[in-house]
Amino acid sequence: LWLYRWYYSDLCQGTLNFAIYLILSLAFIETPSSLSRTADVRYRSPPWEPPCGLTESVEVLCLLVFVADLSTKGYLFGRAHFQKNLWLLAYLGVLIVSLVDWTVSVSLLCREPLRVRRLLRPFFLLQNSSMMKKTLKCIRWSLPQMASVGLLLAIHLCFFTMFGMLLFAGEKDDGQNRERMTYFRNLPDALTSLLVLLTTANNPDVMIPAYSRNRAYAIFFIVFTLIGSLFLMNLLTAIIYSRFRGYLMQSLQTSLFRRRLGTRAAYEVLSSMSGKGEASPQGVGVKPQNLLHVLRKVQLNSFHKQALIEKVCSYGDVPLSASEFQRIFNELDKTVVKEHPARPEYQSPFLQSAQFLFGHYYFDYLGNFIALGNLVSICVFLVLDADVLPGDRDDFILGILNCIFILYYVLEMLLKVFALGLRGYLSYPSNVFDGLLTTVLLVLEISTLAVYRFPHPGWRPQMQGLLSLWDMVRLLNMLIVFRFLRIIPNMKPMAVVASTVLGLIQNMRAFGGILVVVYYVFAIIGINLFRGIIVAPPGNGSLAPANGSAPCGSFEQLEYWANNFDDFAAALITLWNVMVVNNWQVFLDAYRRYSGPWSKIYFVSWWLVSSVIWVNLFLALMLENFLHKWDPQSHLQSLAGTEE
Amino acid sequence: LWLYRWYYSDLCQGTLNFAIYLILSLAFIETPSSLSRTADVRYRSPPWEPPCGLTESVEVLCLLVFVADLSTKGYLFGRAHFQKNLWLLAYLGVLIVSLVDWTVSVSLLCREPLRVRRLLRPFFLLQNSSMMKKTLKCIRWSLPQMASVGLLLAIHLCFFTMFGMLLFAGEKDDGQNRERMTYFRNLPDALTSLLVLLTTANNPDVMIPAYSRNRAYAIFFIVFTLIGSLFLMNLLTAIIYSRFRGYLMQSLQTSLFRRRLGTRAAYEVLSSMSGKGEASPQGVGVKPQNLLHVLRKVQLNSFHKQALIEKVCSYGDVPLSASEFQRIFNELDKTVVKEHPARPEYQSPFLQSAQFLFGHYYFDYLGNFIALGNLVSICVFLVLDADVLPGDRDDFILGILNCIFILYYVLEMLLKVFALGLRGYLSYPSNVFDGLLTTVLLVLEISTLAVYRFPHPGWRPQMQGLLSLWDMVRLLNMLIVFRFLRIIPNMKPMAVVASTVLGLIQNMRAFGGILVVVYYVFAIIGINLFRGIIVAPPGNGSLAPANGSAPCGSFEQLEYWANNFDDFAAALITLWNVMVVNNWQVFLDAYRRYSGPWSKIYFVSWWLVSSVIWVNLFLALMLENFLHKWDPQSHLQSLAGTEE
Structure with missing residues (x-):
């Protein structure tokens, strides 16, 4: 038991959390280090390279902490339970792979081409939070429905692509022809144009050449946007929300249920203890002094502790029944009302x-x-x-x-x-x-x-x-x-809004964690794929804009040079810009030119994961929190309804 | 009673609806008529002008229909009720103003500068639908809270504008200076830049000059977008949803309640009728044959009618109690199971x-x-x-x-x-x-x-x-x-999704109506404000792009010439493009140059009304419908809960 207590003490968990954040933040200073003043390829100075062994030694310390953590957990859980727990097994696997990769990289004097363990690092963050695991499970559950909407979206996209290609295939007039040359040149181009239109990122531009020739062409694009962007995308939001709604409710419910169970178990233990000692003269019950004795040993907020002790003392010497016992612990739910110290008293x-x-x-x-x-x-x-x-x-x-x-x-x-x-x-x-x-x-x-x-x-x-x-x-x-x-x-309505915001921040940790994991993984993949692909323009790097020749709206003309994958911090900002979705066709086009058509897959999958899934999850969380704050009684009612 | 029946007959309501749509669609052919092939100012042929008196005569016919409608309604409602009903009074007012305006315009031979009645036309659509009135009321209720979030947004915007102007005020290095010259030149410019960033429409561009100089500047923009776009905007969605959720539930409830009340009233009437005739030997109740008699007279779906009659016949001659009576009408809720005619039988x-x-x-x-x-x-x-x-x-x-x-x-x-x-x-x-x-x-x-x-x-x-x-x-x-x-x-998940879509379309009418009203009003205002302001470039109108001199990303370079307010159809498309929000800074900038700084107010208010309020309403409707389809029993449960 002392091991259990020691493991869950603040110090131990703090060390673990610190190790996790340390190993995650290593990415900023590791070999493509982010310690230059700017990420712009034109002005960038050669980055500082950490000497081999510096980051590696920090890393091995962190890994040793994790090994200790895993062994403690394994010991606490017991062998049989351990083998059934998939998360722990995966933890073991990840640790082994990391250590092997670390030894390889040290023996090669940090010159290895690929570091697998970097990709695996976010796993440590993931496995340490039960909320995140639950959220992941919930996302996995809602995947089938999301896939069905995704299928609808894909059909929608394909149908309109075919339709658009037929519509703009002719060579009759100039507008149609320019539309074809710019956006519907061939099948991949047309698909990309409409996929980007789905995010409304190229909205008026894509219809301009055709619309300038004839009004009726606008209908095609408007219908596409209406169905795709407004209808199907919102349907996706609705699906995520509906799945997620039940999930938060459930987690609230189980935490309530667990606390009740815990209180009840404590009651049983205490009453059996007192029963043994005195052969229970006045019925079964907990003697208040026993409870007081226990309470003084338990770690609790000092305010709550005092309130509990006061309450218990008020019962005097009469043993407590189960419901009374329960009621005492309801004190814990009350919020802290801080008392301000008295003002100093002056004579004059x-x-x-x-x-x-x-x-x-x-x-x-x-x-x-x-x-x-x-x-x-x-x-x-x-x-x-x-x-x-x-x-x-x-x-x-x-x-x-x-x-x-x-x-x-x-x-x-x-x-x-x-x-x-x-x-x-x-x-x-x-x-x-x-x-x-x-x-x-x-x-x-x-x-x-x-x-x-x-x-x-x-x-x-x-x-x-x-x-x-x-x-x-x-x-x-x-x-x-x-x-x-x-x-x-x-102010009344402001107060509701503000309290929602505060409540949200508390619930945000799990989502923030998942976001960190997703960003981390994609940034590392992006660095491995696209590092050094964007090269500075052949000019002498002077401050004068040498982009007169680049066509309007291209990566070069917009001077997006800083949006590259050359180091971790730059990759994060680039991913953020793609996640915000606006002008992402520029990135698609630039990386297609610099690195090949397959780069599209990376960006589209990042768009799907971040913008479609994560932003919708965030919205769902927001809605849930707000409705919870807004009319808590109806929510609790439905909670009670499902509990019966 | 016959007048009532006649008024609510299909023919009468059909005429009314036809008149409404006719008067609304007049906007397409009235003086700035939309009958040209393209809206592009460079290639546009002079539009066809309808002769004076053509649209006016159609209009007066429609107005006469409305007068008849109003007088019937007034007669049916009775004088006292009429004076209390604000909608009907407004209807009267609008009709009078329209008729006066019409006579003025006819007496001036269609040369009047302003037509007030065009603005008032959507009112006819609005007042004819009870759903739309309810939705409007619901929007009005949620305005205070939306205003509080709006206030937060405004504070957020102002604070970051000040902060940004301080940050980019220096003349130290080139990046900061270019940022200042482009986006933070003075207070209105900085406000506009950040307002557009709130809609993410200028996302990577606005941060590029500063970010190219130093990575740290990106944090300013990312924090702004995170708080503003993800947080506060989603809060707005949550507020609208939470208000709207109760509203749809309530309307479902009242319609259920009304039907029950109606059935019960019918029962009372019928039972008193039969009671009078026979002095009720076997307790109070409705005799089935009376019911059958009534049923045959009532207008109903033929399938439902048959099912009802069958059900009633099965009771034979025993009078029905209230609950049995109620149960019979539950038949109405069942969906129609159509029987296919038998296949032809062949001999060979x-x-x-x-x-x-x-x-x-x-x-x-x-x-x-x-x-x-x-x-x-x-x-x-x-x-x-x-x-x-x-x-x-x-x-x-x-x-x-x-x-x-x-x-x-x-x-x-x-x-x-x-x-x-x-x-x-x-x-x-x-x-x-x-x-x-x-x-x-x-x-x-x-x-x-x-x-x-x-x-x-x-x-x-x-x-x-x-x-x-x-x-x-x-x-x-x-x-x-x-x-x-x-x-x-x-396919199971597909089926749920598809049925949601179908259910949504039924509920969409009220929202579509409000959208039509909003588009109509803004388009008419836009035509009055900005008609003829965008003039064709001085080139000879040839097909060669003569935009070499225009800076990248401007209205002229992007060839947005077709997005003007010169006629109704073009105005609709322009409003749609602003509603989709992408690249709307181009419109803001162009109309500021062509028409003056106050045009911003028009576009920002259109953005608020359409993109913020309407799109969120749509999302709320979607969510509500989907949740309703997804687990109807929990919904009905909460319905029942509020009913008790």
């Missing part, structure tokens, strides 16, 4: 009235008002400065204003500390945020003054580095906006 | 076996197989012909093949008619479709042969008109695809 009546004044919430309003003024001043200066060349700007007034605002914030902080006491001040999270911001602003402002001296007319801090100190002050000042977020809970 | 054993052979469903399969072969042959020839110039194609083999396939279809049709009898053949809708297709194909093929004579090597039908006869044959042949739709119900 003047100090007391001042305390009342500055502790009042009108004082908060005044602070917000001043912050609004600050924001407005920044905006006004931005708008005024927009038309002036950066060299001619005069930041004198803004500098003075900034000083005044920062002084006010400091004053406000000090007064609040005085009114509420230091601990009272820190007990409000909003105050902590304000105080932190004020302190940072003060430090920055003082250093600005030290560097550039006091503002005078014509004063303009020099720019240096990515962001000058002075710009930093202005950016931080923008963070004042977050003070206004505090007003949100006071 | 040979004919009988032939009948068995051709009536068997394997024969259908054979037909499908042949149709598949037809499709494949068309596709193969398309792919082969794609690389050949249209002038050099040899359609000899295809022509021969086509003849054979058409002959087979004719043979199949005749054999089926022989096996099933003519009435039996027509009782399957799929057969009707096949037969129709075959007949049309036969006629076309014969006329093709008559025009071009019999195929010989090197045979190639001439092209003439929009589609030559020969192309028409090939297009029609493509319709063979629909034969395969029949296979769908045999």
